[in-house]
Amino acid sequence: MTDKSTIATTFDADVIRKDFPILNRQVNGQPLVYLDNAATSQTPQQVIDTIVEYYQGYNANIHRGVHSLSQEATDAYEMARKKIQEHFNIAKSQEVIFTSGTTHGINLVATGFSSFLKKGDEVMVSAMEHHSNIVPWQMLCERTGATLKVIPMNVEGELIMEEYHNLLSEKTKLVFCNHVSNALGTINPIEEIIEAAHKVGAAVLIDGAQAAAHIKADLQALDVDFYVVSAHKMCGPTGVGMLYGKEEWLKKLPPYQGGGEMIAEVTFEKTTYADLPHKFEAGTPNICGGIAFGAALDYMNSIGFDAITQYEEELVRYATEQLLTIDGLKIYGTAKHKTSVISFNIEGIHPYDIGSILDKLGIAVRTGHHCAQPIMDFYKIPGTVRASFSFYNTKEEVDKLVEGVKRAKSMLE
Ligand SMILES: *Cc1c(COP(=O)(O)O)cnc(C)c1O
Numbered sequence: 001m002t003d004k005s006t007i008a009t010t011f012d013a014d015v016i017r018k019d020f021p022i023l024n025r026q027v028n029g030q031p032l033v034y035l036d037n038a039a040t041s042q043t044p045q046q047v048i049d050t051i052v053e054y055y056q057g058y059n060a061n062i063h064r065g066v067h068s069l070s071q072e073a074t075d076a077y078e079m080a081r082k083k084i085q086e087h088f089n090i091a092k093s094q095e096v097i098f099t100s101g102t103t104h105g106i107n108l109v110a111t112g113f114s115s116f117l118k119k120g121d122e123v124m125v126s127a128m129e130h131h132s133n134i135v136p137w138q139m140l141c142e143r144t145g146a147t148l149k150v151i152p153m154n155v156e157g158e159l160i161m162e163e164y165h166n167l168l169s170e171k172t173k174l175v176f177c178n179h180v181s182n183a184l185g186t187i188n189p190i191e192e193i194i195e196a197a198h199k200v201g202a203a204v205l206i207d208g209a210q211a212a213a214h215i216k217a218d219l220q221a222l223d224v225d226f227y228v229v230s231a232h233k234m235c236g237p238t239g240v241g242m243l244y245g246k247e248e249w250l251k252k253l254p255p256y257q258g259g260g261e262m263i264a265e266v267t268f269e270k271t272t273y274a275d276l277p278h279k280f281e282a283g284t285p286n287i288c289g290g291i292a293f294g295a296a297l298d299y300m301n302s303i304g305f306d307a308i309t310q311y312e313e314e315l316v317r318y319a320t321e322q323l324l325t326i327d328g329l330k331i332y333g334t335a336k337h338k339t340s341v342i343s344f345n346i347e348g349i350h351p352y353d354i355g356s357i358l359d360k361l362g363i364a365v366r367t368g369h370h371c372a373q374p375i376m377d378f379y380k381i382p383g384t385v386r387a388s389f390s391f392y393n394t395k396e397e398v399d400k401l402v403e404g405v406k407r408a409k410s411m412l413e
Helices: 004-009 013-017 045-058 068-087 102-115 135-144 161-167 190-199 247-252 287-303 305-323 351-360 373-379 395-412
Strands: 096-099 122-126 147-151 172-178 203-207 226-230 241-245 263-266 271-273 329-332 341-346 366-368 384-388
Touching: 045 068, 045 287, 068 096, 068 287, 096 102, 102 135, 102 172, 102 203, 102 226, 102 241, 122 135, 135 147, 147 161, 161 190, 172 190, 190 203, 241 247, 287 305, 305 329, 305 341, 305 395, 341 395, 351 366, 351 384, 351 395
Parallel strands: 122 147, 122 172, 172 203, 203 226
Antiparallel strands: 096 241, 226 241, 263 271, 329 341, 341 384, 366 384
């Protein structure tokens, strides 16, 4: 592996791009400009190789086989768990639960908390959540009679922290917030959110899905109770993710699904559950996906998160500046601390129409409400065009985006 410090100083997106075969393809006769990284990131050859090697070399079920292939697969899968543990600076490997992704992790916790909440308790979400971090909590409140409170935000797309502190009380049992908003790019002050929640005895779940590709979170330093991510937003495959939970919480929470692998002993009278992490990993998991998740972390760490963060900041600053030269263009989400997402509209033009013209030019952006309808309601808009960036994007691609938006504007006005 190459020394991190040399890479940081020689960070070169053009070299990095060679690791991503998909970036060579054409879309509608134009070179692909992929700016939908907030929906899913692209996959480097190193991760693709890991997947191919698994199926060509040691595909087997884990944790149960006496034979060599099963041992190899088990070792690789458990090694991936260790890599995740190290990457997020997690104290114990049994606090790392493999999931199918962020949504699965949130539902696991929300369902488990049903047995801890009662009428009169409060759970709090931020006003800028992804639907996957709203709906499970609404369902939890319906089941338990607890009340859902919302931390409001201002027009810049920042949480109003005074209001948060006012809303907190002895009644607050749980607080849920994303680390980075997928619709606005805001980096939320999660340190302050966690500390204040703990003062009133509430647990905190942070949705790190959007942050994980841009910011390396130190979960012990954060002292967070739960943190969830999806591998596919950080150069890994779809269908796999991580739920981190403090051991004390994971021990208390009931299992989410029953099945193989999660039991210690089964009789028709009574079943006892396996120890952590297996208690939450019923059935055959996404073995290859988990191993590839580990490879994705290796890949990103070989580039280095300092270099990634610095490069992306510069790219987003440049893109913001260039987009704002377009008449009538408005950016939603102008928080002081933000990363890698630019949501915008052009006055009088539907975002979908801009997105369609950009697609004809080979430029992939997302349009719509980005699974965050409450944010769109807040701004009284149907949706936005969202360009979201990764470390493999370039200034030339930003220029193509800006040209494309100008062209769309002249065609649609
Ligand atoms: C993508 C995303 C999710 C959902 O992730 P899945 O992989 O679809 O489960 C949740 N929250 C945020 C902030 C996201 O960006």
